[in-house]
Amino acid sequence: MQNKTFQALTKAAEHLMERSTDPIHDTGHASRVVTYLKHMQGECGLTKSERQAIIIAGWWHDVSRIITKNPSLVWMPLVDDLLSGGMLLWHLLKSGIYEWDAYLAIRLIWGKSLGTGAFLKKILLSKRNQFLAHLLKDADTLDTFAIERAAKM
Numbered sequence: 001m002q003n004k005t006f007q008a009l010t011k012a013a014e015h016l017m018e019r020s021t022d023p024i025h026d027t028g029h030a031s032r033v034v035t036y037l038k039h040m041q042g043e044c045g046l047t048k049s050e051r052q053a054i055i056i057a058g059w060w061h062d063v064s065r066i067i068t069k070n071p072s073l074v075w076m077p078l079v080d081d082l083l084s085g086g087m088l089l090w091h092l093l094k095s096g097i098y099e100w101d102a103y104l105a106i107r108l109i110w111g112k113s114l115g116t117g118a119f120l121k122k123i124l125l126s127k128r129n130q131f132l133a134h135l136l137k138d139a140d141t142l143d144t145f146a147i148e149r150a151a152k153m
Contacts, residue, residue, distance in 0.1 A: 001049065001052050001099045001100075001101040001102065002099075005097060005099060005102070006052050006055075006056070006101075008095075009056050009059070009060075009088075009091075009097070009102060009105075010034075010055065010056065010059050012091060013030065013056075013059035013060045013063055013088075014027060014030070014031075014059060016063050016066055016087075017029075017030050017059075017062070017063060017065075017066070019066045020062075020065045020066050021066075021068075021069045022062075022065045025062045025065040025080075026065075028148055029062065029143055029146075030058065030059050030061070030062060032143045032146055032148075033058045033061065033136075033139045033140050033142075033143050034055055034058040034059060034139075036138075036139035036142050036143065037054055037055060037058045037135060037136065037139045038055070040135050040138070040139060041054060041135065044131075044135070046132075049100065049101050049104075050101075050104075050129075050132060052101045053101040053102070053104035053105045053108060053132065054105070054108060054132050054135060054136060056088075056101065056102060056105035057104075057105040057106075057108040057109050057132075057136050058136060058139060060084055060085075060087070060088045060105060060109060061081060061084055061109050061112070061136065061140060062080060062084055063084045063087050063088070064079070064080045064081075064083030064084040064086075064087055065080060065084075067083065078114055078115040079115070081109050081110060081112055081113035081114065081117065082110060082113055082115075082116065084109055085106045085107075085109040085110045085113075088102070088105060088106050088109065089103075089106050092106075104129065104132075107120075107124045107125055107129065107133075108125070108129065108132050108133045108136050109136070110124060111124060111125050111129075111130065111133035111136075112133050112134075112136050112137040112140065117133070117137075121133050
């Protein structure tokens with residue numbers, strides 16, 4: 001993926017996350033998840049394409065949290081990844097971006113979904129890319145313990 005496209009996708013997600021009214025799913029959360037991903041991917045021997053896809057997924061994985069002003073702890077965890085992946089798909093199509101890394105990011109987000117992730121991961125992702133979905137899920141889970149996030153809870 002071209003650096004210009006990669007930067008545009010990360011900036012678009014960052015801009016969208018600024019509109020989040022969910023105090024624990026905001027720009028800070030997405031930024032920390034990306035930071036964790038950057039640290040974790042260093043030891044995994046990922047290709048540039050895989051590194052870009054997982055960083056895009058890290059920025060976009062909770063974008064759907066901007067849809068509602070009252071975050072639900074009941075239904076949002078079940079659908080937020082599906083909606084966020086769909087929002088990234090819509091953004092890519094609208095922007096005319098047809099690069100593999102960006103579409104892999106959608107599948108990584110869908111593959112980490114709480115409700116249907118295990119099923120989607122098996123049908124949408126190769127074994128190698130299932131590993132990337134696990135990295136994304138682990139980075140998201142690590143942020144559960146971030147001091148900044150815990151204070152907001």
